[in-house]
Amino acid sequence: MKKIFVLDTNVLLQDPNAIYAFEDNEVVIPAIVLEEIDSKKRNADEIGRNARQFSRMLDGLRSGGRLFEGIELPGGGRLKVELNHRSFAKLQDAFAEVTNDNRILAVALNYHMEQQEKETCRPVIMVSKDTLVRIKADVLGVTAQDYLTDRIVNMPDMYMGYLTIHVHPGVIDEFYTYRLLSVNSLQLSYPLHPHEFVILKDEMGTSKSALLKVDATGRKLEPLFLSNDPIWGIGARNAQQRMALELLLNDEIPIVTLTGKAGTGKTLLTLASGLMKVEDERKYKKLLIARPVVPMGKDIGYLPGEKEEKLRPWMQPIYDNLEFLFDTKKSGDIDKILAGLGSIQVEALTYIRGRSIPGQFIIIDEAQNLSKHEIKTIVSRVGEGSKIVLLGDPEQIDHPYLDASSNGLTYVVERFKDQSISGHITLERGERSHLAQLAADLL
Template identity: 90%
Template sequence: MEKIFVLDTNVLLQDPNAIFAFEDNEVVIPAIVLEEIDTKKRNADELGRNARQISRMLDGLRSQGRLYEGISLPSGGSLKVELNHRSFAKLQEVFAEVTSDNRILAVALNYHLEEQEKPHPRPVIIVSKDTLVRIKADVLGLTAQDYLTDRIVNMPDMYTGYLTIHAHPSIIDEFYTYRYLSVSSLNLAYPLHPHEFVILRDEMGTSKSALLKVNAEGKKLEPLFLSNDPVWGIGARNAQQRMALELLLNDDIPIVTLTGKAGTGKTLLTLAAGLMKVEDEHKYKKLLIARPVVPMGKDIGYLPGEKEEKLRPWMQPIYDNLEFLFDTKKSGDIDKILAGLGSIQVEALTYIRGRSIPGQFIIIDEAQNLSKHEIKTIVSRVGEGSKIVLLGDPEQIDHPYLDASSNGLTYVVERFKGQNISGHITLERGERSHLAQLAADLL
């Protein structure tokens, strides 16, 4: 049966192509949605880009007919900009305030009541990324859904970069004897990805175990090529951190993604590896560190001073880690060290767009706050001979239109997991402090 989908503004700002995602059903855009999109189109960020894109798309569709009368879509359904179902009379009994959300709900409610008077009523569904809009719709007796087409993966199924396999002790002995195993010898019902790690444990319950890594071709399991020696004074404190260092220090893997809760060591390990590659081995010309400027909580507004002074509050977590690695004693010492070295650059992502970045070790912190389009823009900036590392916690997102399963970092992890030039690890154990680990787990 054909359905009527009423779209919230946030759906179109998240995915301008959403109007084509509802197959042979009727898609309704309330007039207030166009007004809200209009207020965003001058933004210089991702929301502004999406607002301009949906505006252009709707303008192009006008050639097929009047949007308020309804036009056919390539998917087989239809699209309509709604002007006639705006009455607030029925909604006022429950939600009296005339807000944008309530005006969208009013359109859905009026459609629903109109359909109920027909012999064969069509289901009316409001689609919104806003949890409270969906709750309000439920209160009104309307069906509401989240927009899931942009979801990359369900979080429990997200690729972790390693797995634990219980095997017969003879297989573990074979690995230690020949220093490799064929992937086929494990008789797995699922494929292993290039540069994926495997922890072999004795199925008999003894302490016998082995840590292996799938080679770039995905055919062999090999020992880790790095020793467990500290890197710039930082040693791996658990198996996942050792896996992370293996990827970070491997020059044949130009794109690495690390995810994990706060305090698992993502940024510190990556900075240590980057400093070793740039300052000690001179494999790269420069260490470039960047993060998106997305505030947690209320924005502090415009900041005084030059560019470096404006960026300092946003970049302070990076400087904190650098101060630890350089073992500085006094405030301001790290600025003198960085000025003296000249090979370490801390930037906001705003200043990376449009650049080509060859021969550098690039670190993008807090990458979970980037959209799929933004992450594509950044990764496509990487020039010849560069390595890029994307860090973040998909469960800790400050961006209003992203979630754990639709952000740019998760997108890269899932899209690159089968490529032999990439590697990924999910860090699980907090090493900042016992308190930090408890806070990450309990709060």
């Protein structure tokens, strides 16, 4: 039986093409949704871009008929801009305030009540990214669901970048003898990804183990090419950090993604690697460090001072790590050091759009706050001879329309996991302090 889906504004601002995601069912857009989208179309950020895209698309669909009467969608299904189901009478006993959310809920409730009176009752479903809207719909007796079509992967299934395999001790001995191992010799029922790390453990229960890395072809396992010596005073404190350094210092891997909770060392390890590559090895001309001013594109003009002063509160976590690496003693010393070097640039992502960035070691911190379109915009700026590292915690998102399964960082991790030019590691163990680890786990 065909269903009726009533869409909330946030669904269309997250995915302008959402109207095509409901197969042959009827999609209803309350009139108030158009007003909310119109109020967003002048925004300079991703939300504004999506509002403009949806507006243009809806305008193009008018050629198929009058939207308030309903039109057939090209891929099946039917679209209708609703004008006649706006009565607040059935809603006001539960939610009396006439807010935009309640006006959208009123449309869903009126459709639901109307269908209940028909002999052939069609299910009415409220679709919203807003948790409270879904709860309020449930209170009213209307089925509600999240918009999941934009979900990239279920978090338990997200690519970790490494795995542990229990094998016969003879396999571990073979690796140490020949310093090479065929993936086929492990007799796995699933493929391994290029630059994925493998921890081999003895299935007999002894302490015998080995740490290996899949080569770029995905067919061979090889030893890590780096020693565990500290870089810029920073050494790996656990296996995952050593894996991360292996990717960060490998010039043959131009795109690296690191995820993990606060305190796992993502930013510090990456900055140390970037400084080594730029200042010591001179492999890259410049170290460019950027963070999104959340959300990306948000105007910072309301803050006092020049651009650098306005950006400082957003960039302070970067400066904190740089002060640690340079072992500065006084406030302001790091600014003098950076000014003297000239090869380290700290920027907001707002200012690197439209640029081409060749020959640089690029660090994008807090990348989980970027949408799929924004992450594409950033990665496509990377020029010849550059390396880009994307850092973030998918569980800690400040963007109103993104979650752990639909953000740009998760998108890159999943899309690039089979590519020979990329590598990924999920850092799990906090190394900032025992207190920080407990806070991350317990709070």
